[in-house]
Amino acid sequence: MWQEGVGMIGSQTPKFLIVAQEIGPNNVNNLPFETGPTGYMMSDMLSKVKMPLGDIAITNMAKVPRGTRRPVNTRDMELFEQELINLKPKKIIFMGSLSRAGIPIAKSLNIDYGEMPHLGWFRRAGRSDYCDVFRSIIGTEKSVWDAKEV
Numbered sequence: 001m002w003q004e005g006v007g008m009i010g011s012q013t014p015k016f017l018i019v020a021q022e023i024g025p026n027n028v029n030n031l032p033f034e035t036g037p038t039g040y041m042m043s044d045m046l047s048k049v050k051m052p053l054g055d056i057a058i059t060n061m062a063k064v065p066r067g068t069r070r071p072v073n074t075r076d077m078e079l080f081e082q083e084l085i086n087l088k089p090k091k092i093i094f095m096g097s098l099s100r101a102g103i104p105i106a107k108s109l110n111i112d113y114g115e116m117p118h119l120g121w122f123r124r125a126g127r128s129d130y131c132d133v134f135r136s137i138i139g140t141e142k143s144v145w146d147a148k149e150v
Contacts, residue, residue, distance in 0.1 A: 001079060005030035005065060008083060010057030016138060017089035018042075018058045019080075021098040021118060025067035032058040038119040041130060045119070048131045049138065059083055061099040072101040081105050093137050095119065114138075 001007040006023070009031050020032055027034040033042040046056065062068075063076045080102050084092075092111055094100050096118030106113045114137030122130040 001063065001083075004063070006060065006063035006079070008032070008057050008059035008087070011054050012057070012087065014057035014087055015055040015090045016051075016057075016093060017084070017087060017091075018056065018093045018095055019099045019102055020058065020060050021096045022060050022062040022064050022069060023066045027066055030066055032060055033119075037123055041119040041123065045131050045134050049135050051138075057087055057089065061094075061102055072098060077101065077105060081109075084109055084111060091138070093134070096121070 007030075008017075018032075023030055023032060024034075024036060024038070026036050027039075033039040042058075045051075046053070059080070061072055061076060061080060062070060063079045064070060084105060089111060092102070092106050092113040094102060094106075094113060094115045099118075100115060103113060103115075116130075116133045116137060117125075119130055122128070
């Protein structure tokens with residue numbers, strides 16, 4: 001996956017795996033959340049919840065070249081399943097609607113998961129409670145987020 005620029009970043013033995021959508025157009029090094037407003041938000045969120053970097057990995061559901069947007073396909077699902085088998089996360093955080101295509105695989109592998117909007121949604125909606133939502137999913141605080149809003 002790294003040769004194609006669609007690999008994950010972070011721990012190879014994560015407690016938590018964040019699954020976003022696709023690599024952003026500005027992420028020239030093919031690293032999820034490398035740059036831009038959502039990259040800053042990811043750094044801010046991990047810092048505020050005091051997430052040890054050894055506990056987290058980040059990947060994208062659509063295994064596509066930088067700047068490409070398309071629906072998730074069978075190959076994406078196969079590669080995602082291989083990531084889960086190799087990483088063995090304790091919990092997956094699906095971030096954004098496109099990422100939710102991986103939920104059936106998480107269920108089939110009996111991996112706990114949670115869902116939240118993509119950080120870009122929080123930015124566009126003018127909401128700043130993304131850290132609270134993330135905390136509620138990883139189990140450190142109750143959330144004020146209602147999934148029916150999204």
